[in-house]
Amino acid sequence: MNKELLIEIGVEELPAIPFLKELPNIRSKWQAVLDEYRLASEFEFYFTPRRLVLFHKNFALKQPDSVVQMIGAPKHVAIKDGAFSPAALSFAKKCGIAESELKFKEIDGKEVLYYEQEVIGNDSKNLLGDMVEKFLLSLSFGKSMRWGRGEFEFIRPIRSFLCLLGDESVSFTKFGIASEARSYPHRDIGYEKVGVASISEYFSGAKARGIVLDANERRVKILEQFKAIEAQNGVEIGLDEDLLDEVVAITEAPNALLGGFEAEFLEVPSEVIITSMKENQRYFPVFKNGKLSNHFVVVSNSLSTDSALIVQGNEKVLRARLSDAMFFWQSDLKAEFSPEKLKNVTYLKELGNTYEKCERELKVALALSEKFADKLRSEVGSEYKELLTRAVMLSKADLTSGMVYEFTELQGVMGSYYARAKGESEAVVRAIGEQYLPNGEASAMPSTTFSALVALAIKLETLVGLFSVGKIPTGNKDPYALRRAANGVIKILQDNEFSFDMSEFLSDIAKGYTKFDVGALVGFINERLYTFFESNPSIIKACLSSAKGDLLAQISAIKALEKVCASESFRENFSTFKRLANIIKDEIKTGVDESLFEAEAERNLYAKFKEVAERELGDEDKLNTLFALKGAIDGFFDAVMINAEDAKIRHNRQALVGEIYSEFLKIADIKEISL
DSSP states (O other): OEEEEEEEEEESOOOHHHHHHHHHHHHHHHHHHHHHTTOOOOOEEEEETTEEEEEEEEEESBOOOEEEEEEEEEHHHHEETTEEOHHHHHHHHHHTOOGGGOEEEEETTEEEEEEEEEEOOOBGGGTHHHHHHHHHHHOOOSOOEEETTTTEEESSOEEEEEEEETTEEOOOEETTEEOOSEEOOOTTTOSSOEEOOOHHHHHHTTGGGTOOOOHHHHHHHHHHHHHHHHHHHTOEEOOOHHHHHHHHHTOSSOEEEEEEOOGGGGGSOHHHHHHIIIIIIOOEEEEETTEEEEEEEEEEOOOOSOHHHHHHHHHHHHHHHHHHHHHHHHHHHHSOOSSGGGGGSEEEGGGEEHHHHHHHHHHHHHHHHHHSHHHHHHHHOTTHHHHHHHHHHHTTGGGGSHHHHHOGGGTTHHHHHHHHHTTOOHHHHHHHHTTTOOOSTTOOOOSSHHHHHHHHHHHHHHHHHHHHTTOOOBTTBOTTOHHHHHHHHHHHHHHHTOOOBHHHHHHHHGGGSSOOOHHHHHHHHHHGGGGTOOSOHHHHHHHHTTTOSBHHHHHHHHHHHHHHHTSTTHHHHHHHHHHHHHHHTTOOOOOOOGGGOOSHHHHHHHHHHHHHHHSOOOHHHHHHHHHTTHHHHHHHHHHOOSSOSSHHHHHHHHHHHHHHHHHHHTTOOGGGOOO
8 A cells, every 4th residue: 555755854054065066866876765764655856945756656555575584604614424514504694593594505506505594675754754764865965964963974964844634744753853733934934843744735735834844946036036136127138047046946935136235336247246136145146238237237136026125235245345346456457467476376386386387387488389370370470479478477466455365266357457457468467367278068169269279288287297296196186177178288289170180299399398108198188088078988998099190180090980880881890801801810911013913803902002092082071991901802812821831921911811800990990899
């Protein structure tokens, strides 16, 4: 027999960010507990900042009966000299039976000690307390709190348990709290728990208690309120999905309100105002005619009808923060904007100060500029080296500003404002502002070749420098975000079509550092290509095994091989080329002598191959033409014995196969492909 089950775990306000990180795991962790207790069933999960709610429409009132099977030692071990051995007696004790009850059973052709016992399922209500406790202890939020006498630990103190199985209130005590058919309402309604007569009343009366249980419903409500504010005021609210998730997580009854601040604060760069709103106050910025306006939207968690008082309070808090920002902005503008102060800022103990890092970045940037001089010259003029020097050496100058000290996430952004205020060229200003791009999966890219080259130089120097002092990511640990830097390198190369031999370039750059394995760094960057493509990993491995130094060429090869492998005929034809690869093994012979050909099949294959090899083709066309040699290769295999007795003939046939395979190797090592 099944009944509805409702469990509410009441807590003090959950912090949004750690909770949201664990949120994707919560359902599976409760499911794991259900499976362990043999009470699995479909359920719904709801949450607010003060409660976690689990609801089952059909929950078993009793565990199913089960049979526990226990297997012990083989018979020849269990019986020694006609009597049960200590191993057998230990098995009997483990099973809780007498020696006389020991029995054997044949399993997989071997007689072993065997015991089975029927276990009668327990009533669910006797298990729910332990299940809830196990579930809560399985949740991981990074940090926990202790409360009361310090006996219990959770992300926030647990204040109540409500557990209804059908019409019955299930009693248990966990974390020092006894369950009862009562629930806390919204704080604006009261601080005492109110009675809950039934599961249906719990849900139907939630809004009367000031609670919107469903997070999706809260999200929809907020977005509807946003639309109303926009329509009434002719503005546009800057919607940030991550911030919206946070606001949904910290409200039980959301109410979006429009507030404002003095227009004089708009003198401060908009990024500062927006960052202060979002990071410090969880406000949404407001735009009018495409520009930041002197308004904001706060999502209140109050049921109060006096919204004016709530708005005034939030305006007062924001005004204080913007006053600080205005002070930092004006003070920074008066100060000198130069890299000299960076000599007092330590970058890394083993790599010196930040000024020295900028000097190393400049060497990388100038080396790159030699490769792309034409592009730079056409974009910023013949003084591109002087401009690069200004951009790179000023790129970290804002680290000593008051604003970046207060808002560290605005590094680079503030530098671009200060550079413009000090009269730097637009190319330098833009490059400083875009130096950290791309900085995420959906990030924007540097908008010019000049900016891209500056960003690339910074990322490459970071990788070389940290690899040179052994700061290499291991497992999930990547404290210096080197994987992100490597991803950025690949994206910049791809976006700007920067083609050069990365291995050769890094080897040259590395000469100015403590000696390290440059090949390991090249491999580290190449490995990131696995995250860029959703194709069969063996395709990427095959292209990387060709040892091309040019990352752009690697990307082109992967795309081409991926497309060729997806064709309907590829799997059927691939066996021929696997055979070709197996013949090569680790030694590729070359130097074909046409005068040594004995069979027409040899002449035919070599003639067709030379025609393919001599054509200038893109990767995809080259692969298709090489794979089109299948018929000629099959004919070759059928007509001749490669390992001929005559050494010269044998070498010549191996060389023919080797030259064909070498042409494949320019794109990919096909023996690495697995289908």
